[in-house]
Amino acid sequence: MGPRILFSAPEAQWPLWRPHLIAAFAAAGIEPALTDDPAGPWTFDYIVYQPGGPVTDFTPFTRLKAVLSLWAGVEGIAPNPTLTAPLCRMVDPGLTRGMVEWVAAHVLRYHLGLDAFLFGQDGVWRHGEAPPLAPARTVTVLGLGELGRAVALSLLALGFDVQGWSRRRREVPGVRSFAGDDGLADALARTEILVTLLPATPETENLLDARRLALLPEGARLVNPGRGGLIDDAALLAALDSGRLAHATLDVFRQEPLPPGHPFWAHPRVTVTPHVAAETRPETAADTIAENVRRGEAGLPFLHVVDRTAGY
Numbered sequence: 001m002g003p004r005i006l007f008s009a010p011e012a013q014w015p016l017w018r019p020h021l022i023a024a025f026a027a028a029g030i031e032p033a034l035t036d037d038p039a040g041p042w043t044f045d046y047i048v049y050q051p052g053g054p055v056t057d058f059t060p061f062t063r064l065k066a067v068l069s070l071w072a073g074v075e076g077i078a079p080n081p082t083l084t085a086p087l088c089r090m091v092d093p094g095l096t097r098g099m100v101e102w103v104a105a106h107v108l109r110y111h112l113g114l115d116a117f118l119f120g121q122d123g124v125w126r127h128g129e130a131p132p133l134a135p136a137r138t139v140t141v142l143g144l145g146e147l148g149r150a151v152a153l154s155l156l157a158l159g160f161d162v163q164g165w166s167r168r169r170r171e172v173p174g175v176r177s178f179a180g181d182d183g184l185a186d187a188l189a190r191t192e193i194l195v196t197l198l199p200a201t202p203e204t205e206n207l208l209d210a211r212r213l214a215l216l217p218e219g220a221r222l223v224n225p226g227r228g229g230l231i232d233d234a235a236l237l238a239a240l241d242s243g244r245l246a247h248a249t250l251d252v253f254r255q256e257p258l259p260p261g262h263p264f265w266a267h268p269r270v271t272v273t274p275h276v277a278a279e280t281r282p283e284t285a286a287d288t289i290a291e292n293v294r295r296g297e298a299g300l301p302f303l304h305v306v307d308r309t310a311g312y
């Protein structure tokens with residue numbers, strides 16, 4: 001019998017993933033016993049996991065070789081004390097491409113001042129000054145991991161002056177990279193458009209507080225597809241109210257769905273998108289799952305293993 005694999009995710013996900021997982025396992029030469037029934041008669045070797053499914057306590061699964069997350073962000077599972085097997089996060093070319101497209105769109109919206117045309121059409125022909133070209137615009141990406149790095153490189157390809165910041169300083173060709181608290185202060189001080197692609201961990205909680213937001217130049221813009229907890233909401237609203245921060249596009253929130261009465265919804269300087277920046281795509285992501293199972297079965301190290309101490 002091949003490896004025994006449990007798919008634990010919200011019910012609607014199973015029919016979307018099943019055919020792609022079966023095809024990916026076949027392509028990897030694996031014949032698994034695959035089910036979405038946690039009571040299945042087997043002792044499972046792997047759990048393919050997304051929050052909101054039947055498994056919350058991993059204690060009964062005593063033979064697990066790994067838990068394979070369908071999401072890149074693992075703050076919902078990494079702190080789970082019942083999980084002792086290795087946890088692998090999702091890295092998916094489809095997810096990455098989605099994030100690159102979403103960030104490019106919102107950065108270009110700010111860069112080109114598109115709102116003036118989209119929302120200001122009033123019969124008056126205003127042929128103002130041309131906006132600066134991309135090389136004159138500094139965009140900073142916080143987080144230079146799988147997504148941040150791809151986003152930074154795509155912004156670089158569009159011509160922007162790109163900076164990046166991460167826990168350990170990362171070399172990304174063409175990108176000015178920073179690390180540490182002083183590095184963050186230096187990066188923020190030169191930023192016109194800030195993109196936050198950090199994971200939610202105890203260390204990144206409220207990273208962008210009033211003090212750090214005040215380091216941004218007057219009129220800076222913020223694009224947050226990372227996690228809601230990265231930003232102190234009250235400090236952000238204060239910075240937007242005062243006009244110091246010109247605008248924010250927020251895809252992720254401390255509470256999702258964002259409650260109807262939340263001030264972000266009606267704020268004239270905020271665009272809310274409902275956690276749509278990038279989704280894991282079963283048609284490409286199933287290969288990542290299959291590859292890790294192949295590795296597990298061959299005794300090779302897993303890919304994309306979460307550092308449970310760092311939380312990502």
Ligand SMILES: NC(=O)c1ccc[n+]([C@@H]2O[C@H](COP(=O)([O-])OP(=O)(O)OC[C@H]3O[C@@H](n4cnc5c(N)ncnc54)[C@H](OP(=O)(O)O)[C@@H]3O)[C@@H](O)[C@H]2O)c1
Nearest residue numbers: 072073143144145146147148166167168199203225277278
């Ligand atoms: N909105 C959406 O639709 C959506 C979709 C997918 C993912 N996301 C979010 O995007 C996040 C990033 O995903 P990813 O795949 O790029 O993650 P990743 O590959 O793990 O990269 C994380 C990056 O953040 C840096 N980092 C972590 N903690 C830090 C700290 N305390 N200080 C400074 N830098 C820190 C890491 O630094 P090192 O390089 O030094 O490790 C790394 O560069 C996910 O965690 C998730 O929250 C959102």
